[in-house]
Amino acid sequence: QQPVQSPQAVILREGEDAVINCSSSKALYSVHWYRQKHGEAPVFLMILLKGGEQKGHEKISASFNEKKQQSSLYLTASQLSYSGTYFCGTEISSGTASKLTFGTGTRLQVTL
C-alpha cells in the first residue's frame, strides 16, 4: 500500500522552513527520500533505517518514528534550489531497497 505524504503541495518564500510527512500503514524497515525537479530524474537525498538516528544533508534533515511508521523531512532556510517534488519510498524488509513503494509526492515551490 502506497505511503501517504502530506502536504500535497507547499509554497515557501526563500528562507522559510517546511516539513513533509510520510506515513505508512505497514511496519517499515527503512524510508528513502528523493527529490525530483521538473523534467529530471529523481535524486537520492537520504535513507533512514529502523532504529537509526536522524539524518542530515546540508539544511535538509529527516527523522523516522518507528512507533507511528512515519518519517518527516525537514527543510530549513529553504533555497530556490529546493523546489521540486519530494517523494518518500518505503522498504518493508531488509533487502528490498530496490523495490521501493513511493508516496504520491509533495510539490514544493520556493519563491523569492
Next chain:
Amino acid sequence: KAGVTQTPRYLIKTRGQQVTLSCSPISGHRSVSWYQQTPGQGLQFLFEYFSETQRNKGNFPGRFSGRQFSNSRSEMNVSTLELGDSALYLCASGLGEGKQFFGPGTRLTVL
C-alpha cells in the same frame, strides 16, 4: 562515473504495438529496477533485476516484462500497448542495497 542512461528518451506508439526500452546502469551496479511514473499513480515499481535474475516484481500485468544481460544492461518490454501505458518509465541502478540512481527516463506516448 557516467550516470544511468536510458534509450530512447521519447517514443510514440499506437495501441496494440509493442515497445522495448533500454537502460544502462552505472558501471559496477548489478541491480536495475524499473518504475512507471504517471501523474495519477506516481512512481510505481515494475520489477528489479540483479545479476541477470528477476529478484522482485511489482503488480503489473504480464504484458510488462524485462531482462538483464551479463553486462548489467537491462531492457523492458511492453506488449499489446494500451492507452493507459502512456507514462515516464524510469530505471534505477544500485548495488542492491541502499540508494538508487535514476536515469532520465523514457517518455512513452500511446495513441
